[in-house]
Amino acid sequence: MLRKADLRSTAVQKDWHLPAGSSSGSAHHMNTELFVLTYGALVAQLCKDLQNDEDINKELDNMGYNIGVRLIEDFLAHSDVRRCHSFYETVDVISKVAFKMYLGVVPNVICKDPAGDEYSLLLERNPLVNFLEDLPDNHSSLWYSNLLCGILRGALKMVNLATDVCFVQDRLKGDKETEIQIKFLRKLEGSKLMGHK
């Protein structure tokens, strides 16, 4: 699969302010255990309740969405990001600030589409699977971390961006990478929290 060059090397380097109280490079100090283990218990419960992987993926996405529409307020309140002027900037903020802030990792951003509407986040390390070796048996189509897609979709909706967010690869499934695809669809009406120019 041909990859576009990592845009970070050519685009303007932005210094997004990290929230006061967070130290760069201290990802390993983050206490995500409670969240990660709770998430694991939730996925296990979903596997018990729902037989179909499609249904589980959908449920995780919905739950993520409900979280995202509220998480965005917390994010905007605790980070120092200014208004983004392009979708690329938005994705850059997601990777460098949001992922860093909440999960302690910074995924790589690659551009999938020259028109600039489609990006991928590549997670070198996915904290959600820290204590997991394999997918649960008989759930080979499960996107284990699908909650993340819903969160992104919900959060972006609240800043007036309709997007399509989904996993396209997952190392847990045996793929080479763990890749989340974010596609910009359209701007939405209404001021909600923070408009885009």
Place this chain on the structure above:
Amino acid sequence: TLPFPMADEVLFEFLHMEMITYVYKSLGQDDQSRNNLSKESYGTNTAARDENRVTLTLEHGKCISVLEGMGFRVGQGLIERYTKDTPSFKDDLDVMKFMCKDFWTHLFRKQIDNLRTNHQGTYVLQDNRFRLLTQISGGKQYLEEAPKFLAYTCGLMRGALSNLGVTCAVTAEISVIPACKFQVVIQRT
């Protein structure tokens, strides 16, 4: 030492809420299903009405039980990581003090505010500002619903204690939101 406050607390709080909503929905105990069942409870057929009311209560109990069960397994997992470098405990009181200080701090970045015991195996842990209740308003209508916000944490405690060699029952009650009390009754074999 207190770990650095991090944004992932919020992530857990939101996940916790969604988990509760999901469990209730999956057991047909979400608001819409309950409203439908409630309406049938006010019919003229007494037997059917009573049965529906019992169903409502039992199903609510099932939800609590599912949440508590999830907490139990996670509590077992967490305590293993939290006690890697701790020496063994002298007695039950020692264990409970650990729960009140270290365990609670790991989970909620604060300690239990008050610990009481009858020295006969019952402990009451009071948190005056329980983090998982701070987002809920204190209106009367929520008090009835309140147990569902505590079930998972009760499970966390029961699971953690179980791995520390303490078999117990953990229940919780809310005095005034956001204050609540967890009661641990140690079972002697």
